[in-house]
Amino acid sequence: MTDFLxxxxxxxxxxxxxxxxxxxxxxxTHSGSVVRVSPFCHEHPNNQREVRGWVMDVPSDAPxxxxxxxxxxxxxxxxxxxxxxxxxxxxLMQNMDDMKxxxxxAVDDIMTLDGKKRATWAxxxxxxxxxxxxxxxxxxxGVVHFLRDDDSAGSSPIIDSEExxxxxxPDGFIGLYHHWHRSPMSSRxxxxxxxxxxxxxxxxxxxxxxxxxxxxxxxx
Amino acid sequence: MGQVGAxxxxxxxxxxxxxxxxxxxxxxxxxxxxxxxxxAMGLRVPTMLDxxxxxxxxxxxxxxxxxLHHDLLAQRRDxxxxxxxxxxxxxxxxxxxxxxxxxxxxxxFHGCMQGVDQCGDFGAASGNDHLLMPTASPQVKDRSTFLRxxxxxxxxxxxxxxxxxxxxTEPRPSHVVLVQKAVVNRDNDETVNTxxxxxxxxxxxxxxxxxxxxxxxFFVPDIPGAxxxxxxxxxxxxxxxxxxxxxxxxxRTQGMTMLTPMACALYDHWKNKADSS
Numbered sequence: 001m002t003d004f005l006x007x008x009x010x011x012x013x014x015x016x017x018x019x020x021x022x023x024x025x026x027x028x029t030h031s032g033s034v035v036r037v038s039p040f041c042h043e044h045p046n047n048q049r050e051v052r053g054w055v056m057d058v059p060s061d062a063p064x065x066x067x068x069x070x071x072x073x074x075x076x077x078x079x080x081x082x083x084x085x086x087x088x089x090x091x092l093m094q095n096m097d098d099m100k101x102x103x104x105x106a107v108d109d110i111m112t113l114d115g116k117k118r119a120t121w122a123x124x125x126x127x128x129x130x131x132x133x134x135x136x137x138x139x140x141x142g143v144v145h146f147l148r149d150d151d152s153a154g155s156s157p158i159i160d161s162e163e164x165x166x167x168x169x170p171d172g173f174i175g176l177y178h179h180w181h182r183s184p185m186s187s188r189x190x191x192x193x194x195x196x197x198x199x200x201x202x203x204x205x206x207x208x209x210x211x212x213x214x215x216x217x218x219x220x
Numbered sequence: 221m222g223q224v225g226a227x228x229x230x231x232x233x234x235x236x237x238x239x240x241x242x243x244x245x246x247x248x249x250x251x252x253x254x255x256x257x258x259x260a261m262g263l264r265v266p267t268m269l270d271x272x273x274x275x276x277x278x279x280x281x282x283x284x285x286x287x288l289h290h291d292l293l294a295q296r297r298d299x300x301x302x303x304x305x306x307x308x309x310x311x312x313x314x315x316x317x318x319x320x321x322x323x324x325x326x327x328x329f330h331g332c333m334q335g336v337d338q339c340g341d342f343g344a345a346s347g348n349d350h351l352l353m354p355t356a357s358p359q360v361k362d363r364s365t366f367l368r369x370x371x372x373x374x375x376x377x378x379x380x381x382x383x384x385x386x387x388x389t390e391p392r393p394s395h396v397v398l399v400q401k402a403v404v405n406r407d408n409d410e411t412v413n414t415x416x417x418x419x420x421x422x423x424x425x426x427x428x429x430x431x432x433x434x435x436x437x438f439f440v441p442d443i444p445g446a447x448x449x450x451x452x453x454x455x456x457x458x459x460x461x462x463x464x465x466x467x468x469x470x471x472r473t474q475g476m477t478m479l480t481p482m483a484c485a486l487y488d489h490w491k492n493k494a495d496s497s
Contacts, residue, residue: 038306040354045361052305060231060298076288077317078250080281083264100483106260107485160274166252175484195250
């Protein structure tokens, strides 16, 4: 049963029956959906046996429950090139233990969330925004309307209503990296900071919200 | 929302304020984390004000590039696209990031370099192509399943890698097979093109990297019990894999940048430390 799958025969790592069934289940949620498998698609060896490496196209007018919303939506990686000179990078490399100790201390402070407020939509939602899923309603003819804040729609900056503390998520990391950049004109040793993370509580909150929509749709 | 019911479509979710806020907040979260760490360590990083923050003086790092493992996008022709551990080259604003094994670092596949000559710039989007790039090196539980393929895996208990060892428990030598130092040194030689550089600087660099290098790649013999149960097996993007990508349309001549790890703090290490204490 691979009716909804494209590209499953060209994966580098052969897929077992479980990931194939999972992908088919994802594609089956809506008849107009198509799931394409990346060559790097595989079953991740975690407890959830998550299938990673696929793309799904869903018609915009499909019911919301056709979307597979994960608990870590927008998990990603950010790279920042630091403004460090070569001698400074060399100096750091020669004191690697000290660098690790300082990195450890810095991240320890971040990970200690005692008393810090975590990001959630319910708490930090911007006071002004043009469209809202939560405040939408349907009229007698079945047309969906979004409420608008006329004072701010379109032009005002979107500002969080409450402050939140940055978080390193499960599976996340933050590290320091280097690379020799070579070009015909010059060469340079550059240092980078890389972070992989998402906002666990806010992402879970959104997944719950989406599932509430899903449940309601099923009830209707 | 309760009034929306079945009328709530995939398009509504994709364009909703909750989703747009979450996307932005997750990105700002990473930039704030980098800023906070760099500030605490005294490292200079390009910064800007977080204009969306409630506290007006909140600062964050300016991202050189960014790639998402999970994304939800409104496409043309009335389609919503869900991306899972894939990124589209046409949306990449400065290369496409792929996270390798922690000890192998982070690779950035370049985009189109036309008109770009600045050091460290990884290239713009590749026109209208729809190439899908991996955002992370695939992991498998048991590499022995793939012995008949041409795939190669890099394996280690993450706690063994010296550059990762910030909160890890003490190394367990029986859990990892280290390669000879000569092999490590030769590998480093291959990754750094030293033509035309100051010999003393290169020697100093090599010396530091040799002392601090992770023992990579990890060659583990196929002996029952030689590989620990907790070991992570990451696909190595070797010639076979890169060639496969090229056959599928990746313009290899655009190149890639391999960022080598110096020190990295993994959430799992912190969790292990917190659990043990």
